[in-house]
Amino acid sequence: MLSTMQDGHLSIGTLLRHGSTVHAESEIVTWTGSGSRRETFADLGKHAAKLANALRGLGITGDQRVGTFMWNNAEHMAAYAAIPAMGAVLHTLNIRLFPEQLVFVANHAEDQVILVDGTLVPLLAKQLPEMKTVRHVIVANGDPATLQAPDGVEVHSYDELLSRQADTFDWPDVDERSAAAMCYTSGTTGDPKGVAYSHRSIWLHSMQVCMTDSMRLAESDKALAIVPMFHAMSWGLPYAALMIGASLVMPDRFLQPEPIAQVLATEKPTFAAAVPTIWQGLLQYLDANPQDISHLREVVVGGSAAPPSLMHAFEERYGVPILHAWGMTETSPLGSVARPPKAATGEEAWRYRYTQGRFPANVSARLIGDSGEEMPWDNEAVGELEVQGPWIAASYYGGSQVDPEKFHDGWLRTGDVGKISPDGFLTLTDRSKDVIKSGGEWISSVDLENAVMGHPAVAEAAVIGVPDEKWDERPLVAVVVREGQQVTAVELREFLADKVAKWQLPEHWTFIEEVPKTSVGKFDKKRLRAMNSDGSLDVTHF
Amino acid sequence: MLSTMQDGHLSIGTLLRHGSTVHAESEIVTWTGSGSRRETFADLGKHAAKLANALRGLGITGDQRVGTFMWNNAEHMAAYAAIPAMGAVLHTLNIRLFPEQLVFVANHAEDQVILVDGTLVPLLAKQLPEMKTVRHVIVANGDPATLQAPDGVEVHSYDELLSRQADTFDWPDVDERSAAAMCYTSGTTGDPKGVAYSHRSIWLHSMQVCMTDSMRLAESDKALAIVPMFHAMSWGLPYAALMIGASLVMPDRFLQPEPIAQVLATEKPTFAAAVPTIWQGLLQYLDANPQDISHLREVVVGGSAAPPSLMHAFEERYGVPILHAWGMTETSPLGSVARPPKAATGEEAWRYRYTQGRFPANVSARLIGDSGEEMPWDNEAVGELEVQGPWIAASYYGGSQVDPEKFHDGWLRTGDVGKISPDGFLTLTDRSKDVIKSGGEWISSVDLENAVMGHPAVAEAAVIGVPDEKWDERPLVAVVVREGQQVTAVELREFLADKVAKWQLPEHWTFIEEVPKTSVGKFDKKRLRAMNSDGSLDVTHF
Incomplete structure (x- = not known):
């Protein structure tokens, strides 16, 4: 029926x-480096209409893709509104992709037009000749004359084009x-993979962001969107x-601690969203340059795990609660949000807040163990x-x-490994490709890294699994020693002795200049594994 | 794409x-008259499974309809969960329908099974023989032996049936x-009309209820659901x-002010929902029997307009804000919610709160004028x-x-007449069938009624339009005089003189014993019009 x-x-x-x-x-406020420029939502309606008319004029029809290569600003917001509303598809290009990845995604999505911020023209210009489907580039917030376009590509001034x-x-x-x-995701294996959000999925996700038990966004908020519009929307x-x-x-390109502190002082937002690195940088800056930031009712942290020390520092020194959340490009991204249940107070509430969060009704979850079985939600079993x-x-x-690597009977395989409590709170312990499978047990590479990085002489540590005849895999630790400090593998093993289970104690150690990183700044363990395989690491074995 | x-x-x-x-x-707490019985959501999962198994056992398959004739309690909640989750359709029968309406809706929906509360058995029993499709009746919270079922209808004990x-x-x-x-709606014209909510519409509506700018429902809430589960869910x-x-x-059948006050004192809910009459009754009771109700963070009022005096009394005397909302069975029911914008404070905030509320993104609205044209949102134009x-x-x-009376190019005609502010706040002035169209202008019957009821000698007043050769329609006022008081039509016209525009001053007056009411207690103006047409009213004309 x-x-x-x-x-x-x-x-x-x-x-719209x-x-x-x-x-x-309501307003979209864009930081200019020395102040703010403002556009009302009423103006955004007109702005988006002009952009849609301009794109139609350039031949954009049906579901063609229009790329953006932009910072967070009013023009990017107009693109967010206009492109999907006109029936076309917004493709946010990640300005931090490696050049060959950038070319790949523009060609794979068949972008017809690219909107680019003036300051990003040099970054785009080099790759533009290889982008086969791009016919028009529109330069916003800058001089189009700075772009030498390849044959067959027309360059436009955003302002001039829209003024007509x-x-x-x-x-x-x-x-x-x-x-x-x-x-597109910027994974470490293979080519980037594209996720195409639907009007429906974006609508439902927007409702979730405004739910009281989620990010709690309300009309009374002024939200500082530090997380880039090219990172999971x-x-x-x-x-x-x-x-x-x-x-x-919108902070535009001013993402360093000092300008962020200026934006906070000037606009007094009530809410903000960014990855831990941003908050860590801001915390150091604020500690040196005190400023009242209690206008922030809450800030949300995701992208990677928020260290408890960071959460305590913001709450106890600045009166600003950090809300920990988990998600990925494939999950729009809101997966879970760590609001403790009403019954939890004090230390217990903090323990809930350290987790990656609770699954909302819109996200069903399960843990799959090593041999494909579903694991219980007992906050112990890992999968x-x-x-x-x-x-x-x-x-x-x-x-x-x-695609058995990524999808499993209609479920998305997240590649994250962790445990879930009976009341639906997720704690991640590793990436599935990084977990070390030793004698039928799993060793979390992340836990080992954190333990090693607890040593004062260690700047960075990355742990990978290496093949082992007896145990299948055993951990190898790659250590970057802090400048001016010294430490040996023997000392580090001793340091770990009372911090990890004895059977987890690594027997393979190497010292390196720096940990290889991906385009988004995460440890590139694929490269580290390759360096180990081809013998370019000098490894001490116990 | x-x-x-x-x-x-x-x-x-x-x-589920x-x-x-x-x-x-989390819990479902049901009031027993002298205390509470409790069921956890985990238990609800098992309870619903048992009910679904029982219904399958009675032959419920596919999308067959299962009726409920019940108060708000744990068993009704299990029916809410089990019946749709098993793929069948939950039909909530309104226990206050007139007998012939009740028979009509059960037959129209082709209900196969009816779940009934013990105390409601007498009300159902009389109509049961005329319900052609009902094969089973399950008696909850009472003795099935009290029901003498007609031939072909099997009677079951809820507890016994589920225990197996x-x-x-x-x-x-x-x-x-x-x-x-x-x-089913219980309109005053024609047979009741059925609205069939989808899984999708219920899901989206549930998300809206939990949005910060809507009812703000959260895990930390304990919500007292006074509004019946047979009234728009x-x-x-x-x-x-x-x-x-x-x-x-859940208050079960204990809906009088005294037991509601007891429930508040015992369970200390944080949120509650009911029609204005309930709050009016509770207010009078509390004024006579003071009690701290500040555990209520907010209460929502809808179903009919909340008088500003009621809103002020709850907030100023008891510290409990009333949230005014508008909706109808056809709108699931959440249409609009009156949270003032952040910029409004003091008196201005109150003016926003008196309105029927602001439309959320999920509800698009328009006003249609007398000749079919769309009216502006200027808080003046009425449609x-x-x-x-x-x-x-x-x-x-x-x-x-x-169905041009009810639907118009894919829009629902609400039958409500009002105005909308530029920022999307709705103020209703009348029902479209009750508005008086006089000389090309609209006179609100509700405004006139409120003005007349402002006279101390008037208990109730209902206004209808009567045909007029010159002006098309003119208002007729039916007055119920307060016991022990006296007032004449001349005096009432004088009383109105400085309260309404001169051209709106009614020239037709009648005095009656009581205003005819619908099954849900609203003025039945259809009957009043019929009484006027057939000459059974004694009317004074000026």
Whole structure:
């Protein structure tokens, strides 16, 4: 029996119409380095209409892809609104991809037009000749004359192009399951893989961001979106803000601690979102340059695990609670959020807050053990996390749902390894490809790294598994010694003795100049493994 | 281009699995008259499984309808969970329908089984022989022997039947657009009309209830659901609570001010939902029997307009903010919620709070004027409200989307007349069938009634339009004089003189014993019009 309810409605066009009328006076504030420029949501409605008219004029039709190579600013927000609302697909290009990855994703998505910020023109220009489908480049916040375009590519000034356009657009009805926006993951294995979010998935995700037990975004908020709009859609903040009329503060390219502190002092946002590195940098800056930041009701931290020390520092020294969250590009990204249950107080509440968070009703989760069995939620059993839900990827763009490395009977394999408590809180312990499988037990490379990095002479430590005849795999520790310090493998093994179980104590050690990193700054263990295999590491064995 | 995101997931089965695991310790508390009985969400999961097994055992398959004729209690909650989760359709029968309406809706929905509370058996028993499709009646919270069933109908004890069942059930995957639950409107014209909510519409509506700018329901809440589960799904509280783990307090049949005050004192809920009459009664009781109710962070009022005096009394005398909301059975029911924008403070905030509220992104709205034109949102122009959205009815069960009285180009005609502010706040002034169209202008019957009821000698006043040769329609006022008081039409006209525009001053007056009421206690103006037409009113004309 079919219901009698209406269908449709869940589209970026509806969201834009709503935000630019009901919340006409809410603002998008963009930092200029020395102050702010402001645009109301009513103006955003007109701005987006002009951009849509301009793109139609350049021949964008149907579901063609339009790339953005931009910082977080008002023009990027207009692209977020206009491109999906006109029925096209927004492709946010990650400015930190390696050059060959950038070329790959632009060609794979078949981007027709790219919007680029003036300061990023040099970064794009080098790769542009290899981007086969790009016909137009629109330069915002800068001089288009700085871009020497290859043959067949037209260069436009954003301001000039838009100044000629009408400020209304008849946003079409779209099927809610059609693609609205794309984001490629920058994994360490193989080519980047594209996730195509639907109008429906973005709508549902935006609602979640505004739920009281999630990020709690409200009309009364002014949200500082530090997390880039080219990283998993700035964690959903732009569309969620449009849904409920929260004002947005965009830092543009000013992401260092000092300008962020200036933005805080000037705009006094109530909410902010960024990866741990940003908060760590800001904390050091604030400790040296005290400033009241208690206007922040809460800040959300994700992308990688938030160290408890960072959470305590912000709350105890600055009165700002850090909300820990977990997600990935394939999960839109909101997977879990660490709000403790009402019954937990004091130390117990903190223990909940250290976790990666609780799964909402929209995200079903399970843990899969080594031999494919489902593991219990007892906060002890460890397995690979698999998730399901309306904003979780079912496949990659141009790929297949039958990709056993990534999808498993309709569940997304996250590649994360961890445990889940009976009340649905996730604690991650490792990446599945990095976990060390030793004698039927799993050793967390992350736990070992943290233990080694606890030594004062250690700047960085990366742990990988190496083949072992008896145990299958055993840990190898690659250590970067802090400048001016000295430490030996023997000393480090002794240091670990009372910190990890005896059977986990690593017997392979090497000292390196620096840990190889991926384009987004994570340890590149694939390269480390290759360095070990080809004998370029000098390893001490116990 | 299709997105790469997963589909499905939005179902009551997913909700039940989530609530009964992640929020296993949250509770459903049912008032017994002298205390509380409690069930955890984990127990609800088993309880619902037993009920589903029992219903399968009685032959319920596919999308057959199962009726409930029950108060708000743990057994009704189990029915809310089990019936849609097993793929069948929950039909909440309104115990206050007139007998012929009750028979009509049970037959129209083709209910196969009815769950009835013991105390409601006498009310159901009389109509049961006329309910053609009912094969089984299950008596909860009472003695099945009290029900003399007609031939072909089997009577069961809820407890006995469930005690024989397994406490697990393999909840099937359902299409999110299939019907989950039905509710019939009890309009004053024609037969009741059925709205069939989908799994999808209920899911989205539940998310909305938990949004910070909506009802703000959270895991930390204990929500007292006074609004009946047979009235527009108890405004969505049962499913929303399951979604985020709020505990529920159910008053069962104890809806008078004194037991409600007892429930408040005993359970200290943080949130509550009811129509204005309930709050008015509770206010009078509390004023006579003072009690601290500041554990209520907020209470929501809808169903009909909340008088500003009531809102001020609760906030100023008891520290409990009243949140005004508007909706109807056809809108699931959440249409709009009156949270003032952040910029509004003091008197201005109160003016926002008196309105019916702001439309969320999920509800698009427009006002249609007398000649079919769309009216502006200037907080002055008046028109009939039409709404669109994923939890708004597109048709009635067994009806057609082409029903010009109720649907208009894919929009629901609400039958409500009002105005909308530029920032999306709705103020209702009348029902469209009750508005008086006089000389091309609209006179609000509600405004006139409120003005007349401002006279100390008036207990009630109902205003209808009567045909007029010159002006098309003019107002007729039916007055019920307060016991022991006296007042004349001349005096009332004088009283109104400085309260309404001169051209609105009514020239037709009648005095009656009581205003005829509908089954849900609203003024039955259809009957009043009939009484006027057939000459049974004694009318004074000026």
